[in-house]
Amino acid sequence: MQAIHRIRSRTVVLPAADVDTDQIIPARFLTTTIRDGLGRALFADWRFDSNGHPRPDFVLNRPETAGCEILVAGRNFGCGSSREHAPWALHDFGIRAVISTSIADIFFNNSLKNGLLPVLVDEGTHSWLLANPGADVEIDLEAATVTLPDGRRAGFPIDAFARHCLLHGVDELGYLLSQHAAIAAHEEVRSR
Amino acid sequence: MFEKIWRAHEVVPETAETPAVLYVDLHLVHEVTSPQAFTLLRGRGITVRRPDRTLATLDHSTPTDPQQVFGGVPIRLESAARQVAELERNAAESGVELLGLKDVRRGIVHVIGPELGATQPGMTIVCGDSHTSTHGAFGTLAFGIGTTEVGHVLASQCLLQRKPKTLAVDVSGRLAAGVSAKDLVLAIISHIGVSGGSGQVIEYRGEAIRALSMDERMTVCNMSIEAGAKAGMVAPDETTFDYLRGRARAPAGAEWEHALECWRGLPSDASAVFNREVALDAAQVEPMISYGTNPGMVVAIGGRIPERDDEAFLKALRYMGFEPGEALAGKRVDVVFIGSCTNSRLSDLRAAAELLRDRKVARGVRMLVVPGSQQVKRAAEAEGLHEVFTAAGAEWRESGCSMCIGMNGDTAAAGHYVVSTSNRNFEGRQGRGARTLLASPATAAAAAVTGRITDPRELKA
Structure with a gap:
């Protein structure tokens, strides 16, 4: 996994609340045994019509969206299915952070494990971001802040351990495996 | 209760810097969210720590068409066939028990755990599926995880967790x-x-x-x-x-x-x-039915769609082809689906059969009945429920997730209304453009009989 320190990008805004992972990537794309290349399926039924042609009015299809790494989303983004294909598809498409006031639990966790930073901001900052698509925003993971173009800064909560993993580009499995002795001891006690 | 189970499974308690290491008693695995996890382990040369605490089955992308399960016809969807084959290989190589395609104990992962008695009070249970919460009915702490975490559990039998x-x-x-x-x-x-x-x-x-x-x-x-x-x-x-x-x-x-x-x-x-x-x-509480595109958008079956004017609400109604303030009873239905990890157990099939007995599925309505497991299927057949369904004109299928997720060939057409006993009415969940109405088995069966949204109590009277 690539280390993340700072993400500086224009935003793309998808204001709808309760966007579920079935929208982020429909189930018919889940019959895959690999995790690469899912960007093509991202929001497939919103991006493309039933003939497979891009819908020009959908925000991810607009020319100014190209290269945007920060998605500003409505509340409860990523609800529903636990499919990790959702953050895989977003990341493969080029998105590196999702900003909202609330993000569904499983999607939040899955994102952290895939170099996609879930950022929870206050209502005021969120309203400003929703109203100003394409704004140049900087996310500083070390400081856990979002900086708006006028220099205003908002903090966001981030678990210390998750931040460590993201800053160093390491996954959590190494740490888990290093707990081998404690796990073995737990198994020993529980088997009695 | 939650506290007691959490504490009993804390291998390492959480601190400000690190999450808790939580032990997993039972890890359920299926073909759709596991292949990339096994690949991760293989890439790092790690073996499955506790195959004896891991149980695999085939349900999500596995077809429910009897010909493709038992009739010797290959699985039609090539990518699904690959997922099935890959889980077969991963299970065999890692020593994980797989209830395979023709196993009499196979079924939806959340139906078979309880049915086999593998789900027991006080346990921690996880699975790469959000409906793992089902097992909580037994006083277990059970939740869905992503594929990376499936890999963590395969490798360490533990998860890193902050206490909810x-x-x-x-x-x-x-x-x-x-x-x-x-x-x-x-x-x-x-x-x-x-x-x-x-x-x-x-x-x-x-x-x-x-x-x-x-x-x-x-x-x-x-x-x-x-x-x-x-x-x-x-x-x-x-x-x-x-x-x-x-x-x-x-x-x-x-x-x-x-x-x-x-x-x-x-x-x-x-x-x-x-x-x-x-x-x-x-x-x-009255019989309920959903009218929108998330499971919170529900009303009593005799009620009316609320009148709101926010964009998300109106977008949902446009997708559904409904108007604010409309009554739902009496609306046309195209498909009825009885199944899913929510409502595919024997009692659910009995509730549906009770309304269908000596009745016919309305002309123009397609009805699928998909038992949650092969054991449920056999138990239903022993009671003759399958004859009630087939005599009424419904399809009697092999077990699996079927039209709840629509990735196994069982889908509804764009614009069609599906009264479904499943759990999600998200846009496109049951097929691109398909419109899902979540309801109970009795309400679904009543809709099948009349071809309209119907309060099941009217048919029972």
């Missing part, structure tokens, strides 16, 4: 005749909202919950995730123990007595404190 908060949902009174557990959970979700349970483990309590059978408690816990909750739980009691006694993987003899003693200590103490509590009166 707790929410008590107290349901007083009793459900009225003709009102089911599905109606109750839809009412609960509409009450607390689709993100009302975020970051929380729900404990369902109260007289109405105690009166539910295990099948019904599973239906309620199953949909906890639709309120955004991490898990849902019901304290184990005599109903739980009666269900488990004698099951294939439940403890027996002296071990059973010992287990009972432990399980009886699990329910929350009177002094237990929850972060939040909400209360509902079961007697007020």
Whole structure:
């Protein structure tokens, strides 16, 4: 996994609340045994019509969206299915952070494990971001802040351990495996 | 109860710097969310730590067409066939037990765990599927995880977790005749909202919950995730123990007595404190049906769609082809689906069959009945339920997730209305453009008979 320190990008805004992972990537794309290349399926039924042609009015299809790494989303983004294909598809498409006031639990966790930073901001900052698509925003993971173009800064909560993993580009499995002795001891006690 | 189970599984408690290392008693695996996890392990030269605590089955992308399961016809969807083959290989190489395509114990992962007695009170259970909350009906801490975490559990039998908060949902009174557990959970979700349970483990309590059978408690816990909750739980009691006694993987003899003693200590103490509590009166719940594109958008079947003017609401109604303020009863139905980990157990099939007996599926309506497991299928056939369904004109399928997720060939056409006993009415969930109406098995069966949205109590009278 690539280390993340700072993400500086224009935003793309998808204001709808309760966007579920079935929208982020429909189930018919889940019959895959690999995790690469899912960007093509991202929001497939919103991006493309039933003939497979891009819908020009959908925000991810607009020319100014190209290269945007920060998605500003409505509340409860990523609800529903636990499919990790959702953050895989977003990341493969080029998105590196999702900003909202609330993000569904499983999607939040899955994102952290895939170099996609879930950022929870206050209502005021969120309203400003929703109203100003394409704004140049900087996310500083070390400081856990979002900086708006006028220099205003908002903090966001981030678990210390998750931040460590993201800053160093390491996954959590190494740490888990290093707990081998404690796990073995737990198994020993529980088997009695 | 949550606290007791959490503490008993803490290998390393959480600190400000590090999450808790939480031990997993049972890891359920299926073909769709596991291949990339096995690949990760293989790439790092790691083996599965506890194959004996891992159980695999085929359900999500596996077809329910009898010809493709038992008839020797290859699985039509090539990518699905590859997922099946890959899980077969991964299970064989890692020593994980797989209830394979033709196994008599195969079925939807959340149906077979309880049915085999593998799901037991006090356990921690995880699976790469959000409806893992189903197992909480037994007083287990059970939740869905992503594929990376599936890899973590395969490798270490543990997960890194921050402790969630707790929410008590107290349901007083009793459900009225003709009102089911599905109606109750839809009412609960509409009450607390689709993100009302975020970051929380729900404990369902109260007289109405105690009166539910295990099948019904599973239906309620199953949909906890639709309120955004991490898990849902019901304290184990005599109903739980009666269900488990004698099951294939439940403890027996002296071990059973010992287990009972432990399980009886699990329910929350009177002094237990929850972060939040909400209360509902079961007697007020009516048969419910969804009208929108998330499981919180539900009304009583005789009711009207609310009148709101926010864009998300109107977008949902446009997708559904409905207008604000409209009544739902009497609206046309194209497809009826009885199945899914929410409502595919024997009692669900009985409830549907009761309304279909000596009746026909309305002209122009397609009805699929998909038992949750091969064991449910055989039990239903032993009672002759399959004859009720087929005589009425419904399709009687092999077990699997089927039209709940629509990735196995079972889908509905764009624009079609599907009255479904499944758990999600998201856009496109049952096929691109398909319009899902979530309801109980009785309501679904009533819709099949009349070809219209119908209060099932009208047909019973």
